[in-house]
Amino acid sequence: MTIKKVAVIGGGTMGSGIAEVAAKSGCDTIVVEIDASLAEQAQKKLEVSTEKAVSRGKITDEDRSGLLSRISFTTSFDELTDRDLVIEAVVESPSVKASVFKTLDEIVQKDGILASNTSSISIGDIANNTSRGPQVLGMHFFNPATVQPLVELISSEVTSEETLDKVEIFTREVMGKHPIRTIDRAGFVVNRLLVPYLLQAMHMFDRGQASKEDIDAGMKFGCAHPQGPLELSDLIGLDTLQLVAEVLYEEFKEPTYAPPPILKRMVTAGHLGRKTGKGFYTYE
DSSP states (O other), X not given: OOOOEXXXXXXXXXXXXXXXXXXXXXXXXXXXXXXHHHHHHHHHHHHHHHHHHXXXXXXXXXXXXXXXHTEEEESOGGGGTTOSEEEEOOOSOHHHHHHHHHXXXXXXXXXXXXEXXXXXXXXXXXXXXXXXXXXXXXXXXXXXXXXXXXXXXXXOSSOOHHHHHHHHHIXXXXXXXXXXXXXXXXXXXXXXXXXXHHHHHHHHHHTTSSOHHHHHHHHHHHHOOSSOHHHHXXXXXXXXXXXXXXXXXXXXXXXXXXXXXXXXXXXXXXXXXXXXXXXXXXXX
């Protein structure tokens, strides 16, 4: 089976970006949202993103028209029966993902591959909500999905080599991304290394050890990072970071993974980073 028909569940920041990558790659793409208002927001997000891509010379007007013609938005899972690959990109909640995968397993054609964009939740646990464990894997994209080349491919104990090979070829040769493989452990490769670094920067700021600007400048100008840790935290989303940290701490019980008090306070206040206009920094 060649992957030509793709669906993305969730049209938020990650979902809309993944859908744009799939449609740009020539795939017939469907985005599913839970209601018409969110579907409309997802469509608008993609229209704005592709307009910016044209203005920056990344794609032509003709490319944009072709991309938009290959993507549709719906609130119904029933339209996904013929999908070759479905990528789930909903909120980082085990119960929500379980519900999504149960529904997908009942609707998507029996040969269809089901993938999760989870950044920390066990792929094995997700696969247990289906009757097609060998065809379930993780496809963890990075934000912004239209720009970042890396995709982590995560296999559970039952994911087949055939599924991994097929998705790896699709990710590299069709989507133009750089896939890496990892086994099913909390945080996978990148977040297992990245999250303690981000949390430590939050601790430093909360203790008054340095200003947020100087913490970020230290890593940008001292370690050649393109963004400082607090800037990057705002980009990722502080609520997402808290959820990932909680999953890592639950599995490994190491203090470096425990969400710091400042992170909890900011999430409670609704200061989630760029997506809400306020995090460690303020955005217009």
